Amino acid sequence: SQYTSSEMRPFLDRHSLTCSYSKKGYPWDNAITESFFKYLKKEELDRKVFKTIQEVTLSSFEYIEGFYNPKRPHPANNMLTPNQKERNYFESL
Template identity: 60%
Template sequence: AFAFRQLLDSLNVVQSFSKKGYPFDNAVCESFFKYLKKEETNRKTYHTFEELKSSIFEYIEGYYNPKRPHGALGYLTPNEAEAAYDSQISSASA
C-alpha cells in the first residue's frame, strides 16, 4: 500500500475515496452512462455481443470523445482535454 501511495504521489494523482451514501464523486461516470444510454443504446436491439461492442466503440471513439463537449472538462471534448493535459505534462517535464 505504501509503494502504491508513493507512485500516486509521484504522478500527482489524487486517489478517489467514496463515502457511503455520497455518490457525487462518481458523477462524471454516471453522466457518461446516462448519455450512452440516451444517445446510443436506447430503443436499439443488438443481435450479438459483437454488435453491441461495435456500437458502443463507434459511439465513444466516433462521437463522444472527439465531438461531445463536457461541462466537467470546461466544455472541451474528452480528446481536447486529454491533449491539453498531455501538453501540460510534456511542458512540465521538459
C-alpha cells in the same frame, strides 16, 4: 461481493487494479460513471436494437471513440471534447 468473485479477483490481481469502496450511502463516488452511462444509453444504445453482445460492444466502442471523445464537448471541460482536454493537458507538461 462482485469484486471478490472467483473471476473478478484474479482479473484485478493480474492487472494490478485496486477496488475502491466508498462508504455506504455516498453516491457521489460514482457520479462521473453514472453521468457517462446516462449519455451512452440516451445517445446511442436506447436508439438501436441489438441481436448480439458483439453488436452492443461495437456500437459502444464506435460511440466512445467516434463521437463522445473526439466530438462531444463537455461543460466540465470548458466545452472542450475529452480528446482536446487530454491533448491540452499533455501539451502543458
